[in-house]
Amino acid sequence: MSLWSDFKSSPIATISRWQDQRFLWALMAVAMAGMVLLAHSFFQNYLYMKPCEQCVYIRYSMLVMALGGIIACINPKNVILKIIAYVLAIYGAIIGIGYSVKLHGIHKAVHSDDPFAMMGMQGCSTDPSYPFGLPLHKWAPDWFLPTGDCGYDSPVVPSGVELDAIQTFFTNLYADGWYLIPSIKFADMAVCTLLAYVVALVLLLIMLISWIITTIKRKRA
Template structure:
């Protein structure tokens, strides 16, 4: 608790220098990596195996984005002070978070459309919007044409339908929790980038004084 309080105190007193210091260490990137690993293991272990919920097309895309976050974290962890590795990892992480958020929002809309309570007075297509006509494919198209569903079918082969799950916790489904997770990733990644840019600008200003 004392260490945590010290970190909070450092951040409140000097936020940008503190972020700069944190992003040059391994803890921040390790947390990002293991958070993505936890999400992947939860999807495969708890939902797919324990609950028997088959992943849909959007589900496997979301898993792909989480794998990209794991790879990005691993690249940066090699040497968090190496700007080339940092640039590669950050670009991959930003792509993964942006895509993961987009896929999660689409899944949420489809899930909400699939679970609409329709009566005779309701126009289903007007209520559901564009998600009403959405459908999942059993032949996913991953970026760069990667045949991940052939290489790792247990994780990446879609065998379920989008929005068919009835799982919820505190009134929210998996798509909602994915959106929350990607929001946290985005906040943490933005903070790390701010710290990294502070370091880069510091190096430039130091060079200009020489």
């Protein structure tokens, strides 16, 4: 039977069976780690977009999810490893949603015409405080030390730097900030990361519930 036929006939058992393989976990790990690499290597180092406090927190949460995927890939059928993977992945997604929501709120306030929009707004410091007291900004400052202002995600090209043709194209494209569709300022970076976290969390919960249901049925049989 095909995968689609299996899914239609028994969706819960099929999803539970899928997560006993490495593909889904590896996909999550590669996707989350890939977004961090893209943010650091391309946007930060190549296009000179300085990361803000919430931005580096988002990097942290994505790497936590990636770590969960890597742990599951060791042996996705091992119950202990799978539980650790779920804890890390769901934790990373939940805190990532919080960071994205806060960053989006700051972004809206910064670009608002209301002069009082930023009143009481917090969450943009150059002295980060990571969960569990992790000094990530000291261990890897180029990755985890915020150097930019929240809500301002335009390229800041250092004086005297000569851009190549690709850099020029993208720095002009994102001159008014990073958007999924810059020409109409559609979906800022916080909205895009929020969507990624929500999709990942929903899929993780579906996988987890399917696994629990299947395990209970197997024990009762």
